[in-house]
Amino acid sequence: MKLENYKKIVDKNSKKEDKTKNVIIAFLSGGFMGVVGEAFAQLLETFLYMPTHEAYMYTMIMLVIVSSILTGLGFFDKIVSFFKCGLIVPTTGFAHAMTSAAMDHESEGPIKGIGSNIFKMTGSIILYGLVAAFFLALIKGVIM
Amino acid sequence: MIYIHAFIVCGLICALGQIILENTKLTPGHLNALLVIIGALLSCFGIYDILLSWSGAGASVPITNYGHLLFTGAYEGFLEDGITGLLNGIMATSSGGVAVTIIMAFIVSVFTKPQH
Structure with a gap:
């Protein structure tokens, strides 16, 4: 079979994901991550009287710990395939990349x-x- | 109100990342490196500080914040102590997050087995 024909068949049969839908999902899930981070930082500021920049540092650390543990338990890849870039772009993606490389x-x-x-x-x-x-x-x- | 700002900013950065992933052949590794450089550039022109004060965690949760931390550490060190300050300060502000990431990656990889 010629290569061109093969490519045509692959194009026809491979599933096409809806690009706009993925972007909207990434926007919503990314925004959700931002709100979760902000809520956690506000909690630290109100109850532990932390200065603002320290509260944001501990927010980042909290996200890193959660995503490392989720990666270790094997849940993270399933969540990423659903939430797309909303989990890759935040610090969670950084922690996931490092943990999964070490685990492999x-x-x-x-x-x-x-x-x-x-x-x-x-x-x-x-x-x-x-x-x-x-x-x-x-x-x-x-x-x- | 700051929650809405955080939602918009963090969502837009993630949507930008998704647009880049969908329309090019870049992998998530490329994307994160690119976003860190964008963060350092925005920080250099003073835009990132405005974003941080406007949206709080919306700008501090995405990986672009890592570029911002690297740049501010280096620049403040340079203003304080010249080249010595730059070299000492470049990783100082971001070392907390990176140290925790490395320690967690080590602990998790020792205590778990990869699932196949």
């Missing part, structure tokens, strides 16, 4: 498995964030 290579041992693979997915985030922040801060600091 756990059988290869603590050094060669977990140690060398834990930053497999998140390494790029840290690397490019750090490089971008370094040069931007340097340029802005020198110019201003």
Whole structure:
């Protein structure tokens, strides 16, 4: 069979997901995550008298812990396939990428498995964030 | 009122991510790296501070906040102590979240088995 014909058949039979619907789901679930984070931060501020920036840091830590545990129990992938980007873009996606990379290579041992693979997915985030922040801060600091 | 602002800002960032994923061949890894760079850029032009004070957790929950934390740590360090301050401060503000992520990833991976 020629490659072009094969591609046509694949296109015809592969399920097409509704793009607009996915974007709306991502908007709603992402907004929900923002509201949950804000509610948690307000709780910390009212009951534990934390300063604002500290409350937001502990909100981030709470989301990281919850999503790590959900990843370990195997629920996270099912939730992501339903909520789409609403869970990938918040800090939960960062924690999920790191935890799942560590879990996948756990059988290869603590050094060669977990140690060398834990930053497999998140390494790029840290690397490019750090490089971008370094040069931007340097340029802005020198110019201003 | 701040809840509505948080909903709008966080939702829009997630919707932007979904639009990028749907229309290009980028993976979630690419997307997160791109969003961190966008966060650092917005922070550089002073937009991210406005977003944070306007929407609270709406801007501090998405991964763009990581870029913002990296940039503010580096820039404030530079203003305080020159190059030394920049190098010391670049990871200072964000180290809390990253440390917890690494510790949790280690603990979870030691105590659970991957499901197939």
